[in-house]
Each structure stands twice: as C-alpha cells, then as structure tokens.
Amino acid sequence: MKKHKTITLGHGSGAGLTRELIENVFNKNFKLPTLDDAYEIENRMVVTTDSYVVSPIFFPGGDIGKLAVTGTINDLSMKGAVPVYLLVAYIIEEGFKIDDLIKITESIQKTASICNVRIVAGDTKVVQRGKGDGIYINTTGIGILPEGVNIVKNKIKKNDKIIINGSIGDHGVAIVNAREDLGLSPPPESDCAPLNELVQLMLSNGDIHFMRDPTRGGVATILNEVQKEINHGIVIYEELLPIKNEINSVCELLGLDPLYIANEGKVVAFAGGNCKKLISSMKNHIYGKNSTIIGEVTDEVNGVYLKTSTGSLRPVLLLESDPLPRIC
Amino acid sequence: MKKHKTITLGHGSGAGLTRELIENVFNKNFKLPTLDDAYEIENRMVVTTDSYVVSPIFFPGGDIGKLAVTGTINDLSMKGAVPVYLLVAYIIEEGFKIDDLIKITESIQKTASICNVRIVAGDTKVVQRGKGDGIYINTTGIGILPEGVNIVKNKIKKNDKIIINGSIGDHGVAIVNAREDLGLSPPPESDCAPLNELVQLMLSNGDIHFMRDPTRGGVATILNEVQKEINHGIVIYEELLPIKNEINSVCELLGLDPLYIANEGKVVAFAGGNCKKLISSMKNHIYGKNSTIIGEVTDEVNGVYLKTSTGSLRPVLLLESDPLPRIC
Numbered sequence: 001m002k003k004h005k006t007i008t009l010g011h012g013s014g015a016g017l018t019r020e021l022i023e024n025v026f027n028k029n030f031k032l033p034t035l036d037d038a039y040e041i042e043n044r045m046v047v048t049t050d051s052y053v054v055s056p057i058f059f060p061g062g063d064i065g066k067l068a069v070t071g072t073i074n075d076l077s078m079k080g081a082v083p084v085y086l087l088v089a090y091i092i093e094e095g096f097k098i099d100d101l102i103k104i105t106e107s108i109q110k111t112a113s114i115c116n117v118r119i120v121a122g123d124t125k126v127v128q129r130g131k132g133d134g135i136y137i138n139t140t141g142i143g144i145l146p147e148g149v150n151i152v153k154n155k156i157k158k159n160d161k162i163i164i165n166g167s168i169g170d171h172g173v174a175i176v177n178a179r180e181d182l183g184l185s186p187p188p189e190s191d192c193a194p195l196n197e198l199v200q201l202m203l204s205n206g207d208i209h210f211m212r213d214p215t216r217g218g219v220a221t222i223l224n225e226v227q228k229e230i231n232h233g234i235v236i237y238e239e240l241l242p243i244k245n246e247i248n249s250v251c252e253l254l255g256l257d258p259l260y261i262a263n264e265g266k267v268v269a270f271a272g273g274n275c276k277k278l279i280s281s282m283k284n285h286i287y288g289k290n291s292t293i294i295g296e297v298t299d300e301v302n303g304v305y306l307k308t309s310t311g312s313l314r315p316v317l318l319l320e321s322d323p324l325p326r327i328c
Numbered sequence: 329m330k331k332h333k334t335i336t337l338g339h340g341s342g343a344g345l346t347r348e349l350i351e352n353v354f355n356k357n358f359k360l361p362t363l364d365d366a367y368e369i370e371n372r373m374v375v376t377t378d379s380y381v382v383s384p385i386f387f388p389g390g391d392i393g394k395l396a397v398t399g400t401i402n403d404l405s406m407k408g409a410v411p412v413y414l415l416v417a418y419i420i421e422e423g424f425k426i427d428d429l430i431k432i433t434e435s436i437q438k439t440a441s442i443c444n445v446r447i448v449a450g451d452t453k454v455v456q457r458g459k460g461d462g463i464y465i466n467t468t469g470i471g472i473l474p475e476g477v478n479i480v481k482n483k484i485k486k487n488d489k490i491i492i493n494g495s496i497g498d499h500g501v502a503i504v505n506a507r508e509d510l511g512l513s514p515p516p517e518s519d520c521a522p523l524n525e526l527v528q529l530m531l532s533n534g535d536i537h538f539m540r541d542p543t544r545g546g547v548a549t550i551l552n553e554v555q556k557e558i559n560h561g562i563v564i565y566e567e568l569l570p571i572k573n574e575i576n577s578v579c580e581l582l583g584l585d586p587l588y589i590a591n592e593g594k595v596v597a598f599a600g601g602n603c604k605k606l607i608s609s610m611k612n613h614i615y616g617k618n619s620t621i622i623g624e625v626t627d628e629v630n631g632v633y634l635k636t637s638t639g640s641l642r643p644v645l646l647l648e649s650d651p652l653p654r655i656c
Binding site: 004005006007008009010011013018021025029032033037038039041043045047048049050051052053084085087088089090091092093094095096097098099101102105106108109119120121122123125126127128130131132133136138142325326 | 332333334335336337338339340341346349350353354357358360361365366367369371373375376377378379380381412413415416417418419420421422423424425426427429430433434436437447448449450451452453454455456458459460461464466468470653654
C-alpha cells in the first residue's frame with residue numbers, strides 16, 4: 001500500500017491494485033488457503049462468495065439478480081464443482097422500488113432454478129437514501145466436486161492449449177453502453193450466463209488442467225495472474241481472438257482494449273492434447289458455439305504476449321486498474 | 329406489500345416490515361426451507377449469511393469487523409452448530425481510509441481466531457464516493473452440527489423456561505450513543521461477543537429446545553416470532569429482566585423500550601426442566617455471568633405478555649419497524 005492512503009475505484013477493479021490490497025491487507029491477516037475465487041473446504045465441498053454492485057442494475061442481457069447467480073455459479077464451476085446451494089444477501093437503499101426488488105428476486109430464482117441450485121438462506125439490510133445505490137447483492141455458493149476432478153494451476157503444462165468458449169468483452173461493453181447512454185443500436189448484450197453445464201461437458205471431453213472466468217480485468221488480467229504462478233510463458237494469437245465487430249468499434253471509440261474488458265459468460269481453459277474433441281463438444285453447447293483455441297503455454301516467451309497478425313510479439317501487461325468501475 | 333411502493337428503513341429493521349418483505353417477495357420466489365437465520369444443508373453442515381451495515385463502524389465494545397464475525401458465528405450457534413469456516417466480502421466506498429480497512433481486517437481475523445474459525449474465501453468491491461457509507465461487510469458462516477443436536481421450534485413445550493445470558497439492550501444503546509453523540513460518560517458498551525462456546529456449554533448442561541439471538545428488533549421481536557409458530561403463549565416477568573440502569577435511563581430519555589433494542593452477545597433459550605444446572609453452568613462462562621430465567625411458555629395467555637412488577641399483564645407486540653436503523 002505504498003502509494004495509497006485511501007481506497008480508489010482501482011482497488012475494486014480486479015486488476016493490479018486489487019491484487020496489492022489482497023496481498024498487503026487481507027491475506028496478511030486471513031492467510032487464505034488460495035487466492036482463487038472458490039475453495040474446497042471438506043467432503044469435496046467447494047465454497048465461494050461475491051458481492052455484486054453493477055451499475056445499472058438492469059442491462060441488455062441481464063440484471064444484477066441474474067448476474068449475482070451466474071457469477072457465483074461460474075466461480076464454483078471454474079473449480080470443476082457442481083453448484084448446489086446458494087445464499088443471497090441484499091443491501092437495499094431506502095426509496096428503492098419494490099417492483100424492481102420483485103423483478104430482481106424473480107430473476108435470481110429463475111436463474112437458480114435453471115441451474116438446479118437451491119437458495120437456502122438470505123438476509124436483508126436497508127441503508128438510508130444516499131448511502132447506497134439502489135441495491136447491492138451478495139451471493140455465496142456451495143458446490144460439490146465430482147470424484148476425480150482436481151483443477152489446480154500447477155497442472156498447467158508447456159504446450160497446453162488456451163481455449164475460450166466465445167466472444168470477448170461483451171459484458172463490459174454492454175454495461176458501459178447502458179451506463180453512459182452511448183446509444184448504440186442495437187445495444188450490445190451482456191454474455192451473462194451460467195457455465196456449470198458447459199464446464200461439466202468440458203471435463204468429460206477434454207484434459208482440462210485449469211480454468212478461470214475472465215470477469216473483472218478481462219482475459220488479459222487472468223492470463224497474467226496464471227502466468228505469474230507457472231514456470232512458463234503464454235502467447236495468444238490476435239487473429240484467433242473472437243471479438244465481435246461492434247465490440248471492437250466501441251472499444252476503439254472509447255480507447256479500451258477488449259482483452260481487459262469483463263466477461264460474465266466466458267471460461268478460459270488450459271487443456272492438454274490437441275483439444276479437437278473438447279472444442280467440438282463445446283460447440284454443441286448453447287454457451288460454447290464459438291469456442292476456439294486462442295493461445296498456448298510456451299517457453300518461447302517469459303510473460304504474457306500477443307502475437308499480432310503481422311507476427312510481432314506485443315506484451316500483455318497486468319494493469320493497475322480497470323478502466324470500467326462497477327462492472328459486476 | 330399492501331402499503332409500500334418503495335423500500336423504507338423499516339424494511340431492514342428485522343421487525344414486522346422485514347417479515348412482510350420476506351413473506352411477500354423473497355419467500356414467494358425462493359421458497360426457503362426455513363426462515364431461521366441458519367440452515368442445515370447436508371452432512372450436518374449448517375450455513376448462514378448476513379450483511380453488516382452498522383453505523384458508526386467503530387463503537388465502544390467493537391467495530392463492524394468484530395460484529396461481522398460474531399453475528400454470523402452466533403447465527404450458526406443458535407442452531408447448535410460449531411462454526412468452522414467463514415467467507416468475507418467487502419463493499420468499500422471510494423475514499424475510505426486504508427488504515428481503517430487494516431484495523432477492521434485485523435479485528436475480523438482476531439475474532440475468527442479466538443473462535444477457531446478459518447477464513448477461506450473473500451471478495452472486494454469498491455463503489456464511488458456517495459454510493460456507500462465507508463464499508464459494508466458480508467460474512468457467510470459454515471458450521472458443523474454435533475451428533476445428537478437438533479434445535480427446532482417445534483421442540484418448545486408448555487412450561488419451558490425462557491433464559492437469557494445477561495443484560496438486555498446494550499448493543500443498540502451503545503450504537504445510538506456513539507451515532508447521535510449523546511455524550512454519555514462512560515459511554516455504554518456493546519455486548520458484541522461470540523456465543524459459540526457458551527452455547528456448546530448450554531447444550532451439555534441443559535435440555536435446550538430452541539435458541540435465538542435477539543439482534544435487530546430485540547427480545548420482544550424474537551419472542552413474537554417464536555410465539556407465532558408454537559401453540560402456546562409466552563409470559564416474561566418485568567422484575568426478572570436484566571437491564572442495566574444506564575440502559576434504562578437512555579431508553580427513557582429517547583422513548584425507547586429496551587425489549588425492542590438489539591443485542592449482539594445474547595442468546596434467548598427455551599429449555600425444559602428446572603434449569604438450575606444449566607444456569608449455574610452458564611454463570612461460569614465469561615459471556616453468561618448474569619444468566620437468568622426471564623419467563624416461560626404457558627397456556628395462560630395467547631400471545632407474548634409482560635407481567636409487570638404490580639402483577640398486571642401487558643401485551644408485548646410485534647412492531648412494524650425498529651426505531652434504530654443500521655444497528656448491525
């Protein structure tokens with residue numbers, strides 16, 4: 001905490017400043033068993049917790065309720081766990097419309113039902129007008145790890161393929177368009193989706209070594225976090241990156257790099273072998289239609305690099321902060 | 329939701345309006361297995377979640393970090409569970425002092441250590457200045473139910489004694505004094521304390537049928553909630569209620585009734601037999617020194633009643649709201 005005496009938006013960005021806060025404040029005290037989002041406690045039970053402060057609370061492709069369920073389900077899924085239970089806690093600002101609370105609650109229940117997840121406990125707090133921003137939601141998820149599943153960073157090997165299940169940057173751009181009234185038509189939609197089913201399919205059809213969902217900080221941030229903990233470099237290929245034209249246009253307009261933009265329905269997987277069976281099985285799933293290899297683990301570089309279409313190598317660095325606050 | 333179109337502070341009070349919101353909005357969707365704070369999922373594992381929005385965040389007897397640990401540990405304890413794991417999620421307002429964040433984090437770790445509870449996962453979000461109030465903390469607790477322990481409302485029987493482990497109203501009055509700068513000297517201290525040890529002692533030394541911690545809404549609210557679900561009445565005795573003189577004075581000054589004021593280190597237990605061994609064991613514990621019977625389950629009344637020192641019966645009603653917002 002060498003530079004900051006107070007919390008900045010960057011400390012919540014999921015990028016470098018968040019990492020610094022976790023290392024220097026939280027982990028110094030808590031000595032967390034892992035800095036992954038989810039943790040196996042006992043009896044193959046995996047737990048995770050997340051607060052959702054997205055603004056606006058309703059956006060094309062989802063709302064804070066759907067996001068609070070899918071985000072937590074996805075954190076469990078990245079460990080290979082099957083989500084089973086969910087706990088939901090609301091912090092509501094005085095004056096919030098009860099009709100909106102009903103809509104959000106219905107959205108939570110609908111998403112949980114689709115995923116076969118049972119809501120078992122909750123909590124409601126209300127804060128005065130001006131001490132919140134409509135509604136914040138915390139969800140805690142509990143899942144069960146199927147026998148034989150063990151997803152850990154140190155299983156990543158040289159020559160592992162890096163795979164993503166579809167387009168990059170959709171969620172962040174959908175939020176920024178809705179928030180800043182950019183007026184894009186049709187408005188870009190968030191990719192907000194539960195990945196529990198797709199992940200189990202991947203585990204059955206490929207040699208998955210590690211997975212992460214590229215939320216806050218995007219693909220670039222999670223690749224950097226992973227690379228720091230393995231003894232290899234990572235190269236991704238510009239021409240293989242699935243980025244929609246409209247996402248590229250918005251990013252160019254706003255000076256953003258899609259690699260750093262949050263996704264809410266994407267998994268980045270590190271897998272062994274040629275991955276043909278894996279990718280073709282993923283393409284059969286609704287949330288994997290555009291699955292593709294985007295890179296590989298290699299000793300030819302030290303760090304994370306993007307190989308551009310002209311063949312040059314550009315470093316993909318860990319940023320201190322994310323340009324878009326309150327994206328999830 | 330007949331009367332309100334928007335959320336009021338009362339909806340977060342833990343009293344009647346909160347109950348209405350739970351019944352008409354949350355439970356209509358979630359169909360929660362229980363409206364108790366904690367729930368047994370499987371393998372004798374009990375889970376609970378709570379957000380803490382107390383203001384001010386530092387107060388005599390504790391701080392939001394200590395409270396976020398003890399409050400959740402106490403919810404697990406009320407089911408008879410031994411708390412084992414904790415997940416911690418922060419929502420921090422931009423501009424919050426990092427020194428205060430460190431103090432709070434140390435307080436969380438210290439309290440968890442004392443209780444032998446391990447913090448296994450966390451989350452940090454930051455919201456813009458004016459969209460929060462310093463810091464809000466959510467904790468989720470996971471505990472293990474010892475073999476043979478089964479604490480459920482329907483075990484409550486006629487003639488059960490109602491027991492509390494000490495003075496009533498301390499937390500709420502400590503908060504209101506700190507918040508409103510009433511300037512009482514010495515300032516009243518919160519009773520904020522973890523009850524996990526005391527509860528296990530009680531389970532070993534008495535025939536405990538049911539327990540609840542009288543937090544938001546105080547002793548009166550939880551007695552009403554319990555009474556609604558059993559086929560008996562409840563009488564408590566004014567002269568047996570342990571209320572400190574200074575708490576009574578502040579309550580008189582502010583027109584508050586200590587029975588409705590939040591406690592954060594108290595358990596109200598329903599127990600069979602004469603409870604002599606139970607009470608004497610409780611008195612040997614640091615958090616049970618002033619343990620006493622305050623009432624009983626009876627068919628002589630229908631509802632919750634206070635027998636005053638003059639022998640008359642005064643109804644103790646479920647209020648719509650709590651007079652003190654953001655007490656926990």
